[in-house]
Amino acid sequence: MSEQYTNNFLKEVEQNVEEGDWVKMCMQCGVCAGSCPLGPHWAHPPQEIFMMIRANKREEVLTSDSMWMCTSCYNCIARCPRELPITHIMHGLARYAKVQGLAPQNQPTAKFGQLFWDNLMKKGRVNELKLGVALYFMNGFVEGIKTALAKSGLGMAMFKTKRMDPMEILGGHGIKDPGSLQKIIKKAQELEAARTQSN
Amino acid sequence: MSDTKSACYICKGCGIGERLDAGQLSNIATREGRMQIVKEHDFLCNAEGVKMIRDDIDNENVNKVCIAACSRRAKTEAFNFEGVMMNRTNLREGVIWIRPDDEESRETTQEMAEDYIRMGCADLKYMNLESGSGQQLRNDHILIVGGGVAGMTSAIEAAQAGYKATIIEKSGELGGWAGKLKSRTPSVAPYADPADTEIEAMKAAIDAFADVTVHLNATVAKTSGAPGRFSADIATESGSIVTENFGAIIQATGFNAYDANNLEQFSYGKSADIVDQAGLEALALAAGDGAIKRPSNGAEVKRVVFVQCAGQRSDKDGELSYCSGHCCSTSIKQAMYFKDQNPDIDTQIIYTDLRTPGSAGEDFYRSGQRKGVTFTKGVVSEVTADLKVKLKDLILDEEIEEQADLVVLATGQVPNAGINIDAVVSDEDNAGEEADNKIAGISVLNLDYRQGPDMPQLRDGYADSHFICFPYETRRTGIYATGTVRRPMDIQQAKDDAAGAALKAIQALENAALGRAAHPRSGDLSFPQFRKEGCTQCKRCTVECPFGAINEDEDRYPEFNESRCRRCGTCMGACPVRVISFENYSLNTLGEQIKACDIPDEFEEKPRILVLACENDAYPALDQAGMNKITYNPFVRVIPVRCLGSINSSLVIDAVTSGYDGVMLMGCPKGDNYQCHFVRGSEMAHERMSKIEDTLKGQGLEPERVQPHEVSIADIQRIPQLFNEMGELIGEIGMSPFKF
Numbered sequence: 001m002s003e004q005y006t007n008n009f010l011k012e013v014e015q016n017v018e019e020g021d022w023v024k025m026c027m028q029c030g031v032c033a034g035s036c037p038l039g040p041h042w043a044h045p046p047q048e049i050f051m052m053i054r055a056n057k058r059e060e061v062l063t064s065d066s067m068w069m070c071t072s073c074y075n076c077i078a079r080c081p082r083e084l085p086i087t088h089i090m091h092g093l094a095r096y097a098k099v100q101g102l103a104p105q106n107q108p109t110a111k112f113g114q115l116f117w118d119n120l121m122k123k124g125r126v127n128e129l130k131l132g133v134a135l136y137f138m139n140g141f142v143e144g145i146k147t148a149l150a151k152s153g154l155g156m157a158m159f160k161t162k163r164m165d166p167m168e169i170l171g172g173h174g175i176k177d178p179g180s181l182q183k184i185i186k187k188a189q190e191l192e193a194a195r196t197q198s199n
Numbered sequence: 200m201s202d203t204k205s206a207c208y209i210c211k212g213c214g215i216g217e218r219l220d221a222g223q224l225s226n227i228a229t230r231e232g233r234m235q236i237v238k239e240h241d242f243l244c245n246a247e248g249v250k251m252i253r254d255d256i257d258n259e260n261v262n263k264v265c266i267a268a269c270s271r272r273a274k275t276e277a278f279n280f281e282g283v284m285m286n287r288t289n290l291r292e293g294v295i296w297i298r299p300d301d302e303e304s305r306e307t308t309q310e311m312a313e314d315y316i317r318m319g320c321a322d323l324k325y326m327n328l329e330s331g332s333g334q335q336l337r338n339d340h341i342l343i344v345g346g347g348v349a350g351m352t353s354a355i356e357a358a359q360a361g362y363k364a365t366i367i368e369k370s371g372e373l374g375g376w377a378g379k380l381k382s383r384t385p386s387v388a389p390y391a392d393p394a395d396t397e398i399e400a401m402k403a404a405i406d407a408f409a410d411v412t413v414h415l416n417a418t419v420a421k422t423s424g425a426p427g428r429f430s431a432d433i434a435t436e437s438g439s440i441v442t443e444n445f446g447a448i449i450q451a452t453g454f455n456a457y458d459a460n461n462l463e464q465f466s467y468g469k470s471a472d473i474v475d476q477a478g479l480e481a482l483a484l485a486a487g488d489g490a491i492k493r494p495s496n497g498a499e500v501k502r503v504v505f506v507q508c509a510g511q512r513s514d515k516d517g518e519l520s521y522c523s524g525h526c527c528s529t530s531i532k533q534a535m536y537f538k539d540q541n542p543d544i545d546t547q548i549i550y551t552d553l554r555t556p557g558s559a560g561e562d563f564y565r566s567g568q569r570k571g572v573t574f575t576k577g578v579v580s581e582v583t584a585d586l587k588v589k590l591k592d593l594i595l596d597e598e599i600e601e602q603a604d605l606v607v608l609a610t611g612q613v614p615n616a617g618i619n620i621d622a623v624v625s626d627e628d629n630a631g632e633e634a635d636n637k638i639a640g641i642s643v644l645n646l647d648y649r650q651g652p653d654m655p656q657l658r659d660g661y662a663d664s665h666f667i668c669f670p671y672e673t674r675r676t677g678i679y680a681t682g683t684v685r686r687p688m689d690i691q692q693a694k695d696d697a698a699g700a701a702l703k704a705i706q707a708l709e710n711a712a713l714g715r716a717a718h719p720r721s722g723d724l725s726f727p728q729f730r731k732e733g734c735t736q737c738k739r740c741t742v743e744c745p746f747g748a749i750n751e752d753e754d755r756y757p758e759f760n761e762s763r764c765r766r767c768g769t770c771m772g773a774c775p776v777r778v779i780s781f782e783n784y785s786l787n788t789l790g791e792q793i794k795a796c797d798i799p800d801e802f803e804e805k806p807r808i809l810v811l812a813c814e815n816d817a818y819p820a821l822d823q824a825g826m827n828k829i830t831y832n833p834f835v836r837v838i839p840v841r842c843l844g845s846i847n848s849s850l851v852i853d854a855v856t857s858g859y860d861g862v863m864l865m866g867c868p869k870g871d872n873y874q875c876h877f878v879r880g881s882e883m884a885h886e887r888m889s890k891i892e893d894t895l896k897g898q899g900l901e902p903e904r905v906q907p908h909e910v911s912i913a914d915i916q917r918i919p920q921l922f923n924e925m926g927e928l929i930g931e932i933g934m935s936p937f938k939f
Contacts, residue, residue, distance in 0.1 A: 006502070006545050007571060025568050027553070028576050028594055051594040054573050082565075 009058040016196060018092030022084045026050040032076035032086050042066040046076060046086045049093070062102040067094045068109040111138055123174025124181045129164060130172065205323055206236035206261045207316070208252055210243035210268035210290070218295040218305075219312050224267065227313050231795075232320025236261060243268050244277040256283055263323045267316055270822045271839065284326045284783060288319035292825030293837060297919070299830050307805070307833035314796045314836055321795035325787040329725035331714025332761040334428070338446035338712070339363055341704050342431055344419055344643060347375020348690050349682025350451035351401045352697035353704070358408040362705055365412040365443065366405070367419055367433060373405065374398040375453055377690055381483040381536065384528045386691045390562035392539070393532045396690070414441075422448065423647035425748075425760035426677030427711030432645075446708030447677045449700050450654070450662060452643050454612035454683040461517050462510045465608055469584040471495040473606045475509075476529050483536050490540050493604055500544060500604045503537055504588050505530040506579045507550040509608035521659055523611035525689035528555045530609050531567040538570040547573045549590055557691055582606050612687045616662040616680070617643035620651030644678070650747035654678060661686055667874055671700055672718050674746050674878060676763045677707045711762040719765070719815065719876045720841070725781040726761040727770055733778035740770035740779060745844075745878040767877035768845025772887070777849060784841060789850055796836050798858035801938045806834045806860035806929045808922065811846055814839040815876045816912040817865035823915040831919035832926040834860075842866075843907070844880025848887045852894055855904055858938040860929045864888065864907040865918065874911060881909060901932050 013020040026047065033045030044052065044066040052061050067090040076086040094110070097103040103110050112135065119131045136151070137144030148155075158164040175181060207228040211221050221239050228234045236255060240248045243266070255261040263284045268274070271287035278285070290312050298308040339362045343350045346368030354364040372378060382393030405411050416436040424430045429445040459467040459475045467473050471494040474482065482491050493500055507527060510518040527550065534546035548567075553574065555564050568574065577599075581589040586603045618640045642652040654675045655663045662680035663673035671679050681700035682693040707717050716723040729740075740757050741749040748763035749770065757770075771779045777786050789811075799805040812818045818839045824831070840846060843866035854862050866881035867874040875881045885907045892902045906925065910918055 007573060010571075010573075024571060024573075025565065027564070027568075028574070048594060051576075051592070054575070055592065055595060055599075 006056050007054075009056045009061070010053055012058070013053050013093070013096075017089065017096045019085045019088045020092060022089060023050050023053050025082050025084060027082055029081060031079050031081060032084075035075040035079045037073060037075065038069050038071060042069045046090065049090075059102070061093065062097040062100055063104060064097075065104045065107050067091070067097075068103070068107050070094075108138075121182060121185065122178065123172065124178045125172075125174050127168055127172040129166070129168040133169075203263055204236075204259065204261045205232075205234050205263040205265070205320070206238070206252075206255055206259075207232060207234040207265040207267060207320065208243055208248075209237070209239045209316075210241075210248070210266070211239055212242040212244070213269065213291050214295055215268070215290050216241065218298075218300060219290065219309055223309070224312060224316050227316050228265070228267075228320060231317055232265070233324070234265065234320060244274045249277050252278075252280065256280055262328070263326065265316075265319045265323050267312075267319060270818075270825070272819060272822055282328070284323060284328055286319040286322045286326070288315050289837075290315065292822040296825035296828055297821075297831050298833060304833065310797070310805070311833055311836075317795040317797065318792040318836065318838065321791040322788050325785065325791050327782040329723070329782045331724045332726055333714060334425070334761045336427065336712065338427055338429075338444055338708060340365065340443070340445045341701070341708070342419075342422075342429065342443075342445040342448045343367070343451060344448065345375070345451035345453055345682070345684070346370075346373040346413065346415075347451060347453045347682065347693075348377045348398075348401075349453065349684075349693045349697040349700070350375070350449070351398075351405060352694045353449045353451060353681060353701040354411045355401065355404050355408070356698045356701035357705065358405075358411050360701070360705060362708075363410040363412075364408075365414065365433075365445070367414050367417050369416065369418055371416050373402050373413065373415070376456075376477070379477065379484075380480050382532065383690050384525075384532050384563055385559055388562075389566075390559040391566040393535055419644055421647055422644045425711070426707045426717070426762040428762075429677065446711065447704035448644070448679070449697075449704050450616075450643060450678060450680045450684060451682045451697060451700070452615045452617070452684045454687075455615050457510055457519060457610040457613050459510065459608055459610050462608065462610070464580065465506065465509060465582040465606070466584045467608060470586060472586055472604065473582060473584075473608065475608045475610045476526065476533065479533050479536075479607050483533070491536060491605075498604070500537065502545045502603050503534065503547070503605045503607065504601070504603040505534060505546070505548040505607045505609060506582065506588070507548060507553075507609045509579075509610050511609070511611040512551075519611045519613070519659070521611070521687065522554060523687040524554070524556055524692075525687065526609035526611065527553050528557075528560060528563055528689060530607065531555070531563055531572060533607060534567060534572040535570060538567075538572060542571060545573065546571075547575055549575045549577050549579050549588075551576065551578055551593070557689065559691070582608075612683050614659070614661045614684050615643070616656055616660055616684050617641070617653035618651065619656050619660065620653055621655060646675070648675070648747045649741055649750050654680065665876075665878070667872075668876060669718050671703045676717050676746055676748065676765060677704075677711065679703050679707075714761065716764065716766045717762075720767075723766045725766060725783050726764055727759050727766075727768075727779050727781060729757060729759070729774075729780075730778040731756060733776050735776055737775060739773045739775065743769050743773040743844075743879070743883060745769060745880070765877060767842040767880055768840075769842065769877060769880055769883060772843075772845045772847045772880075772883065774847065777847060784845070786847060786850065789838065789840070789846075790853060792838055793850065793854050793859075794857065798938055801934050801936075804934075806926070806934055807858065808832065808835045808861040808863060808925050808929070809854050809859045810835055810837040810863045810865060810922070811840050811843065811850075812837050812865040813843055813867060813875075813881070814841060816867050816874065817910050817914075817918065820910065820912050820915050820918055824919050827915060829916065829919045831922045834926065835922050842875065842877045842880035843884035844875075844877055846884055846887070848891050851888070851905055852891060855895065855900055855935065856898060856937050858935055860904065860935045861925045862905045863921065863925055864905075865910050866907065868909045868911060881907075885909075899936065903928060903932070904935070 030047050033047045070090040115134050120126050136147040209221050209224050225237045228237045265286045267288040269291040270289045294312045298304050341357050341364045343353050343366045346366045354366050357364045377396050378398045380396050383396045385394040418434045420434040421432040433441045456477050512522050530548050537544040537546050576594050577590040577592045579590045589600045646652050654673050657663050662684045664670050665672045679700040681697045736755050746765050748760050750758045752758040851862050869882040888907045895902050
């Protein structure tokens with residue numbers, strides 16, 4: 001009980017979440033909550049998320065799927081009278097939750113994010129065909145077949161208008177030296193781990 | 200009347216010449232208005248036209264001038280002749296601009312102009328030159344009651360402007376509440392940190408002025424007189440009484456802290472660790488540069504909770520209904536006392552609406568956030584004696600209980616305005632002696648006024664202020680309330696306010712020295728005069744004067760204090776025996792204007808509607824209607840009046856019994872949110888009109904022929920509409936039977 005409204009979690013957010021040091025500057029006007037086109041679909045609008053952080057509700061914030069719902073439309077940033085980078089904080093919180101292993105299971109945005117990342121890292125370019133197929137089968141084989149059949153018309157149309165190359169499935173295009181990219185990313189991840197450790 | 204010479208100048212510019220028959224107007228001014236000189240000019244307000252008038256004044260000894268041109272509110276610089284009585288007959292905004300320019304309307308428009316010429320000449324005929332009473336000399340000494348931030352600032356500002364000041368402070372030290380603070384909220388950029396109160400610097404400045412006298416441990420035992428000649432008995436520290444004369448008075452008596460013992464729900468008094476904001480300042484001063492400790496046991500403070508709006512903005516009995524304005528910023532400042540000393544101390548401010556008025560406010564709020572002060576939007580329902588804070592978080596919508604080490608209650612300011620004289624008066628009426636015990640409070644000014652020992656209070660115990668139009672002006676001319684006795688405010692606002700009050704006090708004493716009125720008829724030299732032999736000592740004038748300008752002399756006759764008077768004429772309107780008048784504004788000037796208007800007989804189907812319009816709001820609104828070319832009924836005859844309060848019922852009765860078909864009184868909104876420049880004028884007019892109904896019925900007249908209206912300066916569409924409705928009403932009920 002007495003842990004409530006202590007600044008512990010706020011400090012953790014400030015240190016570990018991208019743009020997290022802005023959270024304390026929120027003045028609770030609610031313009032972000034009123035501006036969000038997905039407002040009715042999340043449990044907690046940004047205003048509430050910021051208040052929960054200040055109220056030391058670590059579990060509730062990090063396990064919430066609210067910040068995963070952000071579509072990066074930037075309406076809230078454009079309108080925030082205190083100029084908080086709300087979109088960035090939402091993505092920062094989502095990422096931090098995932099790193100902490102607290103992101104909600106089977107959250108579609110989180111799953112898609114992982115698929116996208118894995119796809120990109122292989123060749124340094126997104127292979128849209130493989131990404132699309134992976135997406136169809138994200139929720140199991142049977143589901144994947146059903147989705148693929150349902151979308152077959154769209155696939156044929158894209159093929160005819162040369163918007164999709166079936167040969168991509170065999171490997172596809174990429175950058176000249178994906179190995180170097182992977183090295184760069186690895187190094188960046190090491191640096192970040194070192195930074196969080198030192199905190 | 201023998202040494203007067205009247206002249207009428209008719210302007211033909213701005214389309215007046217094309218729309219009206221100026222020759223006919225000249226005839227009327229000469230034959231009916233008995234003007235000795237009548238001239239027409241194509242462009243009266245140009246240099247040549249003005250020179251023509253000036254030459255007549257200088258060479259022909261003309262001292263009464265009727266300028267039949269535009270509204271009295273236009274071209275005031277061109278038509279500015281000192282020592283000359285003047286009437287501005289309004290043919291432009293009042294006639295041609297509010298009538299359609301067509302053949303059909305030509306006759307009625309011309310008649311309207313002719314009537315206005317007749318009325319203007321009649322007004323002039325009964326007007327005398329205003330001269331001032333010479334009741335007082337110039338006195339450049341200002342009495343300042345209260346030695347806090349506002350009082351000290353007023354003294355410094357007055358002294359810097361070259362005036363003398365005397366400060367009366369009831370405590371043993373200057374500085375007031377601000378002197379008991381560790382720091383104040385900042386007043387200069389970047390508005391980030393608590394700042395020095397600068398009280399010591401102000402004290403030094405006051406010491407350095409030879410013309411500022413300070414009486415500590417002193418009070419005002421008695422105040423009498425009027426602006427320019429106030430006399431105050433000062434009860435000094437030694438017990439002796441010193442009597443001094445002053446030109447003006449500033450009341451800067453500040454506030455008392457709200458008694459937090461009333462707040463049982465917050466356990467104030469049950470734990471040493473629950474303090475109000477003043478209590479925290481004391482702790483901070485005691486701690487000096489070190490950490491503030493818990494008063495109960497001297498332990499380290501880890502967690503401070505600030506409860507905003509404690510006993511404020513509340514509808515509970517015994518709590519304050521208003522916001523004290525400074526407390527949110529003060530709590531942020533006090534949270535910084537902790538954060539600046541040790542950032543690991545949790546400081547939480549629980550608010551429902553965070554209000555940080557003033558330029559520093561928003562930046563200071565951000566600075567608090569940057570320093571890690573937590574702001575929670577919530578309502579605290581209870582603080583227990585062991586410092587458990589129960590609140591409802593309004594954002595997360597949940598009930599919470601948390602543990603604090605120290606709780607600070609942001610309680611409000613209670614004005615220290617002295618005795619509520621209105622309560623005294625009504626209690627006297629109702630309960631006699633019993634009520635005397637109820638009248639708590641000690642008078643601040645001990646005014647020797649018939650109306651009571653202190654100035655009237657506006658609301659919530661705050662000293663008087665004309666809050667809409669001129670916030671400094673009170674209903675006690677020459678006495679200015681400033682600082683937290685006028686409204687809740689912080690140090691910076693009090694300083695700004697006090698500088699303004701000092702300038703108003705200077706203005707008041709200089710005006711008084713010249714016999715001129717203070718706001719809003721500033722510069723007016725006329726003042727009420729009364730025919731003593733006609734007076735019945737009914738006291739209505741003393742009671743109805745909104746400004747307490749009238750005392751009673753030893754023989755119980757009214758005693759007018761000219762420089763307290765604001766020249767509204769409410770006394771003139773009140774007097775049942777019609778003995779009060781001004782030199783240039785009287786029952787005669789108004790009555791003769793009313794009589795001068797031509798009343799066509801019943802069968803001509805040309806009714807006459809008399810409109811008495813407040814010169815402050817209704818008349819300018821009509822001018823604007825003219826500028827917007829809003830047409831209205833051609834049978835309306837408008838007379839501008841100083842205030843509806845100056846309208847004597849007898850004028851209205853005379854008008855309806857001499858053939859007017861309707862009388863309309865156009866005054867300002869009345870009641871709690873009054874806009875009347877003279878506070879009660881419009882209200883008095885409405886009350887008086889409600890009482891003449893029986894008289895009208897007795898004469899066989901319909902009561903609806905007399906209509907008082909509340910209008911504002913923005914009603915430029917509505918007032919013409921009201922005129923037209925009155926015209927329609929007369930069409931329905933018929934013409935007045937009093938046309939002879």
